[in-house]
Amino acid sequence: MLAQWQAPAVLVLIGLLSVPRPGCAEEKTFSLTAENRRVDIGSGMTYDAMTYDGTVPGPVLRVRQGDDVTIELTNQTTDAHGINVYAAQIDPKLFGETSTKKTRYQFRADVPGVFDYHCSAFPVLDHVAGGMYGMMIVEPKDGWPNGDAQEVTLVQNEFYGLADPYGLIRPDHSQMVAADANFLGFNGGVARYDLHNPIPIKVGKLVRVFFVNAGPSLASTFAVNGAIFSTVYRGGNPQDVMHNIKTLEVGPGNGAVFEFKVNDPGDYQFADGSLSHSYKGARGIFRATR
Numbered sequence: 465m466l467a468q469w470q471a472p473a474v475l476v477l478i479g480l481l482s483v484p485r486p487g488c489a490e491e492k493t494f495s496l497t498a499e500n501r502r503v504d505i506g507s508g509m510t511y512d513a514m515t516y517d518g519t520v521p522g523p524v525l526r527v528r529q530g531d532d533v534t535i536e537l538t539n540q541t542t543d544a545h546g547i548n549v550y551a552a553q554i555d556p557k558l559f560g561e562t563s564t565k566k567t568r569y570q571f572r573a574d575v576p577g578v579f580d581y582h583c584s585a586f587p588v589l590d591h592v593a594g595g596m597y598g599m600m601i602v603e604p605k606d607g608w609p610n611g612d613a614q615e616v617t618l619v620q621n622e623f624y625g626l627a628d629p630y631g632l633i634r635p636d637h638s639q640m641v642a643a644d645a646n647f648l649g650f651n652g653g654v655a656r657y658d659l660h661n662p663i664p665i666k667v668g669k670l671v672r673v674f675f676v677n678a679g680p681s682l683a684s685t686f687a688v689n690g691a692i693f694s695t696v697y698r699g700g701n702p703q704d705v706m707h708n709i710k711t712l713e714v715g716p717g718n719g720a721v722f723e724f725k726v727n728d729p730g731d732y733q734f735a736d737g738s739l740s741h742s743y744k745g746a747r748g749i750f751r752a753t754r
C-alpha cells in the first residue's frame with residue numbers, strides 16, 4: 465500500500481532554486497499565507513491540515529548570514545495563526561498569535577544554521593501537528609566549509625489520527641497530547657521516497673542533507689544505511705561540527721546538516737533510527753548511480 469503514492473522528485477530540490485551567493489548581505493522578503501487545506505500524505509491517505517501556502521511542510525525559506533529578512537503572513541482563515549521563525553532573535557510577541565489577518569516583522573539573520581519555523585497560535589501543539597511548520601536555512605556568510613554538494617532538504621514530522629474508510633485523517637488532539645503518533649513522514653509524506661520514488665544521488669559526490677525535525681513531540685535519529693556521515697553540523701552551525709558518525713539525535717524543533725558520500729551504486733535507505741518511527745513512515749531511499 466505504501467508504494468502506491470509517488471511524489472514529484474523535484475520537491476526535494478526546492479532548496480536548490482534560491483541558493484544565496486557569497487557577497488553582500490541582501491534584503492529577503494517571504495510572504496506566506498495561512499490556509500486550511502486537505503493534503504495528500506501518501507499511502508492512500510489525506511489529512512485535514514492547517515498550512516503555510518497550502519503545503520505541508522511550508523516552503524523552504526533560504527537566506528544568507530547577515531541578510532535582512534522580512535516575514536509576512538496573511539491569514540486567510542477564521543482561526544488564529546502566526547509564524548515563529550527561530551532564526552529570528554526578536555520579541556516573540558511579534559510572531560503573532562491572534563486572529564490578526566496580517567503579521568509582519570523583520571530581523572537580521574545573524575546565526576547560520578538550519579532552523580524550523582512554525583505557527584505560534586494556541587495550542588501550538590495542534591497547529592504544528594496540523595501541518596504549520598517548515599525549514600529556514602541560514603547559509604554561513606562564507607558558504608559551507610566543504611563546498612559544492614548535492615543538496616537535499618528533509619523535514620521530518622508526525623501525523624496524529626487514523627484514516628477513515630476513505631483514507632481521510634482528521635487530526636486527533638488526544639493522540640497529540642499523548643505523543644502517540646500514528647504516522648511519520650519526510651516532507652509531508654508517509655514513506656514518500658520509497659522504492660518507486662527514490663531521491664537520486666551520485667556515487668562519490670558529496671550529499672548535503674538539510675534536516676529539520678518538526679515534531680511536534682518525538683526525537684529523531686536520522687541515519688543512512690550503508691553510509692557514515694563524514695561531517696555533521698549540529699543545528700546546522702558550521703562551528704558545531706562532528707565527523708564520522710552514524711547518526712545524531714535531533715530533538716523536536718531542532719535541525720542539523722548531514723554530509724556523506726556513497727562508494728557504490730545501489731539503494732541506500734535513510735530513516736529515523738527508531739524502528740517504530742521508520743515503520744510508521746519516517747523512511748526513504750537514496751538511489752545512487754555513477
Ligand SMILES: [Cu+2]
Pocket residue numbers: 514544545546583584585591596
Ligand atoms: Cu496556526
